[in-house]
Amino acid sequence: MRGLLSRLGSILESDPRKNPNAVVYLVLAVATIAFPIGVQVATRGSGSFLISQAADAGVYILLAIGLNVVVGFAGLLDLGYAAFFAIGAYTYAFVASDHLEFTPIHQALHIPFWIALLVGMFAAAGAGAILGAPTLRLRGDYLAIVTLGFGEIVPRLFRNASTWTSGVNGISALDTPALPIWLNGPWSGDALAIVQNFKIIDPLAYYVIMAILVAISVLLVNNLRRSRMGRAWMAVREDEVAAAAMGVNTVGVKLLAFSIGAAFSGFAGTFYGAKLSLVSPENFGFTVSITILIMVVLGGMGNIPGVIVGALLIYYVIFNILPGLPQQASDFANSIGATSLNSPSGDWPGLAGEVQRLKYLIFGLILVLTMLLRPQGLLPSRQRAEELQKGVHDDTTIEDVNAETT
Amino acid sequence: MTVEAAADPILRIDHVTKRFGGLVAVDDVTFDVKKGEIFALIGPNGAGKTTLFNGITGIFPPTAGRIVFQGREITGAKPHQVAAFGIARTFQNIRLFEYMSSLDNVRLGQHCRMHAKLWDSLFKTPAEHREEQRVTDRAMELLQFVGIEQYTHIYARNLPYGSQRRLEIARALATNPALLLLDEPAAGFTPQEKVELMGLVHKIVDQGITVFLIEHDMKVVMGVSRRIVVLDHGEKIAEGTPEQVRRDQRVIEAYLGTQH
Numbered sequence: 001m002r003g004l005l006s007r008l009g010s011i012l013e014s015d016p017r018k019n020p021n022a023v024v025y026l027v028l029a030v031a032t033i034a035f036p037i038g039v040q041v042a043t044r045g046s047g048s049f050l051i052s053q054a055a056d057a058g059v060y061i062l063l064a065i066g067l068n069v070v071v072g073f074a075g076l077l078d079l080g081y082a083a084f085f086a087i088g089a090y091t092y093a094f095v096a097s098d099h100l101e102f103t104p105i106h107q108a109l110h111i112p113f114w115i116a117l118l119v120g121m122f123a124a125a126g127a128g129a130i131l132g133a134p135t136l137r138l139r140g141d142y143l144a145i146v147t148l149g150f151g152e153i154v155p156r157l158f159r160n161a162s163t164w165t166s167g168v169n170g171i172s173a174l175d176t177p178a179l180p181i182w183l184n185g186p187w188s189g190d191a192l193a194i195v196q197n198f199k200i201i202d203p204l205a206y207y208v209i210m211a212i213l214v215a216i217s218v219l220l221v222n223n224l225r226r227s228r229m230g231r232a233w234m235a236v237r238e239d240e241v242a243a244a245a246m247g248v249n250t251v252g253v254k255l256l257a258f259s260i261g262a263a264f265s266g267f268a269g270t271f272y273g274a275k276l277s278l279v280s281p282e283n284f285g286f287t288v289s290i291t292i293l294i295m296v297v298l299g300g301m302g303n304i305p306g307v308i309v310g311a312l313l314i315y316y317v318i319f320n321i322l323p324g325l326p327q328q329a330s331d332f333a334n335s336i337g338a339t340s341l342n343s344p345s346g347d348w349p350g351l352a353g354e355v356q357r358l359k360y361l362i363f364g365l366i367l368v369l370t371m372l373l374r375p376q377g378l379l380p381s382r383q384r385a386e387e388l389q390k391g392v393h394d395d396t397t398i399e400d401v402n403a404e405t406t
Numbered sequence: 407m408t409v410e411a412a413a414d415p416i417l418r419i420d421h422v423t424k425r426f427g428g429l430v431a432v433d434d435v436t437f438d439v440k441k442g443e444i445f446a447l448i449g450p451n452g453a454g455k456t457t458l459f460n461g462i463t464g465i466f467p468p469t470a471g472r473i474v475f476q477g478r479e480i481t482g483a484k485p486h487q488v489a490a491f492g493i494a495r496t497f498q499n500i501r502l503f504e505y506m507s508s509l510d511n512v513r514l515g516q517h518c519r520m521h522a523k524l525w526d527s528l529f530k531t532p533a534e535h536r537e538e539q540r541v542t543d544r545a546m547e548l549l550q551f552v553g554i555e556q557y558t559h560i561y562a563r564n565l566p567y568g569s570q571r572r573l574e575i576a577r578a579l580a581t582n583p584a585l586l587l588l589d590e591p592a593a594g595f596t597p598q599e600k601v602e603l604m605g606l607v608h609k610i611v612d613q614g615i616t617v618f619l620i621e622h623d624m625k626v627v628m629g630v631s632r633r634i635v636v637l638d639h640g641e642k643i644a645e646g647t648p649e650q651v652r653r654d655q656r657v658i659e660a661y662l663g664t665q666h
Binding site: 220223224227228229230231232234235238239241242243244245246247248249250256383386387390 | 464484489494503504506510513524526538577578580
């Protein structure tokens with residue numbers, strides 16, 4: 001706590017030109033607190049949906065922070081990150097619902113949410129270690145292919161192993177998370193009181209818990225970045241041969257980054273499954289992996305506040321702007337008197353239908369434009385920005401070291 | 407230093423051979439590096455000098471033969487294990503972590519001497535904090551030792567060439583080695599810089615670290631080393647004091663050629 005306060009103090013005092021991150025953290029913290037209040041005021045108390053959505057966005061922030069350890073810090077391209085997300089969510093489904101009763105085990109498990117979070121986290125980290133141990137010895141490109149394959153296999157496994165997972169139907173009616181203690185008050189429409197064994201149903205409770213989890217994650221990952229391990233990741237990313245010659249166990253530190261990333265994904269997956277009370281193999285496809293990767297790259301690889309902003313922005317575009325786009329387009333056509341655009345005729349499905357068809361094209365264009373205008377990401381780390389500007393030295397391998405001898 | 411101590415081999419290269427397909431890069435080479443000396447390996451381009459360094463440091467394990475360091479066989483050990491045993495190196499083509507500050511480069515060098523576990527790093531335990539402090543202090547000391555403390559917070563890639571070579575030495579020293587392998591440390595240096603570098607090498611040896619260097623510049627080698635091994639086409643063709651080597655007929659033919 002003392003560390004937290006002193007860090008807060010140093011953020012307030014620091015020069016924003018020298019440390020733009022401090023400003024971003026401050027803005028994010030203020031926005032986190034102001035958001036639910038603002039939403040409730042603006043919607044006159046019926047903003048639950050938006051608050052719930054913000055809590056879902058938090059799941060993606062966790063995912064992006066975790067993938068940033070893998071991609072941004074250690075420089076490993078993981079294209080199957082959603083697999084660990086699925087493992088976390090399914091782990092929760094197994095250990096916190098009646099489901100196991102209907103599997104060959106015939107014995108339901110109901111592990112408390114907070115322990116299940118850890119179980120999901122370690123299950124995913126374990127899967128990461130098992131996948132990483134043989135593959136992290138390979139060079140970067142191979143890892144991308146292997147993780148891509150893994151990301152395809154895991155959801156299919158959950159879909160086809162229907163004896164255990166009830167296949168495409170997924171597993172539903174997962175336990176509602178409960179808190180040992182919670183504070184009721186005007187914000188939940190109750191009198192001020194301390195309640196015990198509080199079932200988390202209220203979106204605001206999810207939101208608060210998610211905000212706390214994200215804050216803790218940011219602190220921990222920041223600590224990692226500025227530690228022995230963070231330096232080793234950076235070194236391995238820059239020059240594996242030199243790092244090894246300086247005493248860094250390159251396979252070991254890469255494996256650790258990979259597992260930590262997987263742990264975050266599993267943690268987020270557990271939370272996601274618990275909040276939705278449902279897991280289905282359709283929720284963890286390749287698009288999820290790519291979406292998280294986009295959040296990391298667009299936000300600014302290697303820079304935690306950048307990644308958070310990227311996650312929020314992409315989440316907002318995918319889940320708020322794009323779904324509303326067809327309706328807005330047709331409203332717009334009506335308002336300018338071009339109502340004929342909205343009536344389907346022949347091949348023309350109506351403006352709303354057309355926009356519906358094209359919305360991912362529009363999304364793609366937005367991404368391409370952003371990356372063209374700001375290839376280093378919105379809030380890049382200083383290192384990544386300079387690398388992009390001045391180029392990286394040749395990606396030399398052991399074969400090249402050999403070539404030096406001749 | 408007693409005569410016996412000086413005679414202690416710190417590194418023994420025992421009939422080491424390295425083949426790449428049909429090419430024999432190092433051919434049945436045997437020699438000892440003695441504790442506390444400045445030992446030089448010379449030879450024309452392509453003689454197999456760097457290959458031998460790569461063999462010692464585990465980047466390319468030898469095809470045959472044994473490498474014994476401080477009485478322990480290290481043949482086939484992984485590079486990070488070799489570093490932990492106490493052998494550090496620099497590279498012929500400078501291989502710094504370009505987008506890390508000089509300070510971080512040197513702190514990274516201390517990686518294998520640090521004890522912080524994942525738990526310590528995650529929660530910034532007091533022990534981790536103290537260790538980071540110690541590592542930072544040591545890094546500053548080393549930057550000062552090689553004379554580039556003015557670049558502490560500058561990205562390695564932005565340092566002048568000569569300072570990059572010095573930073574590489576500082577980073578290698580950070581691993582706390584008993585044996586330091588320098589691969590052409592004076593390459594591209596002006597005569598003045600070479601003199602300064604040799605001063606640095608003497609300072610390193612004075613700290614009790616054995617220095618084993620590859621060098622192209624005969625003048626540098628003759629001035630600094632007591633003993634020299636000459637490689638040509640992967641074979642050892644001579645070993646001895648600078649005087650002996652200079653007079654060796656095969657060396658003159660292979661290396662010095664018509665210059666003398």
